[in-house]
Amino acid sequence: MTDNDRTAQLERACSYLRRIPAWYLATIDVTDGHQPRVRPFSFAMVDDGKLWFCTSRDKDVWAELSANPKFEVSGWKPGECWIVLTGEAALEDDAVVSDRVRQAGFKHMVGIGEDHESANDGRLAFFSVRNIAARFCDIDGSEERLEL
Known part of the structure; x- marks a missing residue:
C-alpha cells in the first residue's frame, strides 16, 4: 500500500468521524487498571499522514492515555454503518x-465550550494515532476493514 493509499484510508475514517456530532473514546482507568472509561470526542484531523485527536491535559483521558496509550473509538451515524477504530495514542507527537x-483543534475546542486562551494554550493536548486499525461494521454482521 502506498502512502497516498494509506492517507486516503485515514481521510475516509476521519471523514466519517467528522460527520457525526460525537464519537466515543474508551481508555482504561488509571486508578483501577481494569475499569474502562468512555467519553465523547469530536475533533479528528489528518495531517502529514497521521490521524490527530485533541483533548486537554487537565482531563482524566490524558492521564489514562499517559498510563496506557491503548484506546478504542466507536461511533455511529444513523442510517449508516458504525466505525470501530483501535490504536495507541502517540502523546509525544504533541511536541511536533x-x-x-493546533489552530483547527483550538477553534473546535472553543466552539464546543472549552476555555482555552489560544492555540498555544499549554492545557491543549494533541496526539496522533499509531498501530491503528479501523473497520466499518453493519447490523447484518458484515464489516469492511480499512488498510491503515
Missing part, C-alpha cells in the same frame, strides 16, 4: 503537531 492542526 503542526500549526494547522
Whole structure:
C-alpha cells in the first residue's frame, strides 16, 4: 500500500468521524487498571499522514492515555454503518503537531465550550494515532476493514 493509499484510508475514517456530532473514546482507568472509561470526542484531523485527536491535559483521558496509550473509538451515524477504530495514542507527537492542526483543534475546542486562551494554550493536548486499525461494521454482521 502506498502512502497516498494509506492517507486516503485515514481521510475516509476521519471523514466519517467528522460527520457525526460525537464519537466515543474508551481508555482504561488509571486508578483501577481494569475499569474502562468512555467519553465523547469530536475533533479528528489528518495531517502529514497521521490521524490527530485533541483533548486537554487537565482531563482524566490524558492521564489514562499517559498510563496506557491503548484506546478504542466507536461511533455511529444513523442510517449508516458504525466505525470501530483501535490504536495507541502517540502523546509525544504533541511536541511536533503542526500549526494547522493546533489552530483547527483550538477553534473546535472553543466552539464546543472549552476555555482555552489560544492555540498555544499549554492545557491543549494533541496526539496522533499509531498501530491503528479501523473497520466499518453493519447490523447484518458484515464489516469492511480499512488498510491503515
